[in-house]
Amino acid sequence: MTQRVVVTGVGALTPLGANAHALIDGLNAGRSGIRALDTPWISHLASPLAAPVMSAVEEQFPKLRRLMLDRVAQLSLLATREALTQAGLDLSGEQGEQCGIYWGTGMGGATTLEHAYVESLLNQATRPRPTTIVMFMANASTGQIGIEYKIRGPSFTYSSACSSSAVAIGEAFEAIRCGRIRQAVAGGGEALLTQGVMRAWESLQTLAKPDPLRPECSCRPFSKNRSGFILGEGAAALVLENESTARARGATVLAELVGYGNSTDAGHITQPDAQGQARAMRAALAQAGLNPDQIHHINAHGTGTLVGDAVETQAIHQVFGAQARHIPISATKALHGHLMGATGAVEMVAALATLHTGVVPPTAHLDQPDPECDLDYVTEGARQLPVLEQVMSNSFGFGGNNAVLIARRYHP
């Protein structure tokens, strides 16, 4: 017998602020976290724009602890702390053995790795720090979350580019649903605003051209004048539990996870495929036992690239048919940037919040409608919906991985 899976805590450390409330408030207000990076090497880049986390991060850890924490692990730990605090969960006892860690990241400890390369390749006399490996390895955040919060069940690290943390949440959902574990911390972190990584992304030519007058508005998902995305950093975490465990301990349930779909395009390493995306959406709907007309809001992948937004629009048409134009769709990357391995979890936090408030955030900066993107993208600002029971969040990654999550308002 499958278990119902509920969300009892969320945490998010993003360019819009130090917690999930700041994220939601920022999105609904249309506030952008995109700005020029203040760093000496920024002049080497064609565009200075990024979406950095501006709140205090490093200072929240003792120096000795910091010694082995890349920025991505620091962000991940802080987001997890917020989620566990909201859930009121202390896993240091026996309970921790029944809790899993499901964490996504695209590049792991990018800052540490780049620093080690620069030091050891440019200056042969310098050795990388002895902690280099344990700071940049992809599963460093996963392990550190376990260490910090004494979570001792199974742990997994997922890396599927932009869908990494959506996959992590989906796989945690599956593990609880089928009874393998009772609880999980699931989400992801990313911290890749380094010179080398940003220059590599520039070469790929998927980054937005800076708007000279309004740089914070440079990312314009689904707008005809869109030119790409803005790299960002951050982390987000969900606490998932089976319903009986959550109820037995008197936890407040925020929402229920009901569907997860995962598919592979098997077409091209970067070019998205509407068929593959549609398969993931259909799989999530099927698992949730929902018809297309029961999805009331979609948090789109919506990166702001010419091809990506048009293909996602096609995929939504394929899945939702005549209903497609009646679903309010938000592309929140316009405001929080593209957080890569963390972005799926951040957007899931945003999607879950809509179930509480009935308010869906806008797709900001969409000022030129595109005939190829002909859906309802909530361009006027945050919108109160009369009915909001089920939400879908799409995440599609380079490599052709598609991960789709569906949550609904919790009814005991």
Next chain:
Amino acid sequence: MSSLPFIQKMLVEEFGLTPEQVQPDSQLDELGVDSLATVEFMFMLEDKFKLKMSGEPVPIKTVGDIAREVDVMVAQQGISLEGGEPPPAP
């Protein structure tokens, strides 16, 4: 002169420990300085004082053990630790 005051000062500065914690007989693991952090610290010492550690495994359990190891290397390599004012003893 003994390297102990320099090492104590660096442990305070680099690891955020208090002067009271870094006594010669203080156990490193009880201070939260595990084996990896100890290696990291030895690297810091090498860089700061232009030392070359032996590379041989040395049992280092206490703050004083670090100082003894550094003192041996300093003597062998003829290095002066007095680049600046010696720190006051904690």
